[in-house]
Amino acid sequence: xxxxxxxxxxxxxxxxxxxxxxxxxxxxxxxxxxxFIVLNISCYWWAILTAYPEEALGPERAHYFLIQFPVGLxxxxxxxxxxxxxxxxxxxxxxxxxxxxxxxxxxxxIVIAIIATWWVLLVFxxxxxxxxxxxxxxxxxxxxxxxxxxxxxxxxxxxxxxKSIKNIYFGVIMGVSAFLxxxxxxxxxxxxxxxxxxxxx
Numbered sequence: 001x002x003x004x005x006x007x008x009x010x011x012x013x014x015x016x017x018x019x020x021x022x023x024x025x026x027x028x029x030x031x032x033x034x035x036f037i038v039l040n041i042s043c044y045w046w047a048i049l050t051a052y053p054e055e056a057l058g059p060e061r062a063h064y065f066l067i068q069f070p071v072g073l074x075x076x077x078x079x080x081x082x083x084x085x086x087x088x089x090x091x092x093x094x095x096x097x098x099x100x101x102x103x104x105x106x107x108x109x110i111v112i113a114i115i116a117t118w119w120v121l122l123v124f125x126x127x128x129x130x131x132x133x134x135x136x137x138x139x140x141x142x143x144x145x146x147x148x149x150x151x152x153x154x155x156x157x158x159x160x161x162x163k164s165i166k167n168i169y170f171g172v173i174m175g176v177s178a179f180l181x182x183x184x185x186x187x188x189x190x191x192x193x194x195x196x197x198x199x200x201x
Contacts, residue, residue: 004099007192012094014188018087033080039177040075041068047173051166063131070127078119079177082112086181109181116178120171 022028048056048064056064086109093105158164 003189003192003196004102006195007189008094008102010188010192011090011185014184015087015090015094029080032083033076036076036079036083036177037072040079040174041072043173043176044068044071047170051170051173066131066134067124067127070130071123074123074126075120075174075177078116078123079180082116082178082181085112106185109185113175113179113182116175117171119178120174 045056045068089105089108093102096102096105154161154164154167159168
């Protein structure tokens with residue numbers, strides 16, 4: 001068997017396991033959505049407490065506490081949607097008759113991961129703006145968006161500075177849930193290579 005054949009076989013087994021365990025969509029979706037809420041909030045606190053503990057535990061702690069809720073909800077919305085898109089793409093990939101078509105289908109998950117980067121910026125812009133309204137210290141959405149966009153630009157221009165490293169680290173942790181499909185495919189592809197090398201011995 002080729003690497004692609006082993007990969008497709010493993011992917012088909014994973015998809016079959018999902019189909020056998022999912023059950024009715026109306027009961028599965030709330031569980032999936034709740035899982036992603038918990039995951040996004042957990043990643044948020046992991047990122048904020050390790051990257052910016054002085055801010056999370058300082059005078060603005062109420063602000064950072066409130067932000068977790070819209071971050072969790074909007075993050076879960078994106079992740080749930082990307083989950084079902086990934087399932088759909090996987091089914092189409094398994095039906096592909098050529099290696100190029102198979103890889104092209106799965107590469108869509110990389111596009112989703114890239115979109116997730118911009119989604120994280122949008123989520124924090126909206127969340128910060130909403131919390132500022134709740135705390136009766138309103139900021140314009142444009143101002144809030146500019147803050148996060150400036151951090152992204154700084155990280156690209158000077159990725160080795162201490163400030164940029166913190167921002168990149170924060171972004172990576174916040175993108176963990178969106179990277180799950182891509183990481184799953186990468187893990188399975190590496191596993192397929194290992195299995196292929198073993199069968200050649």
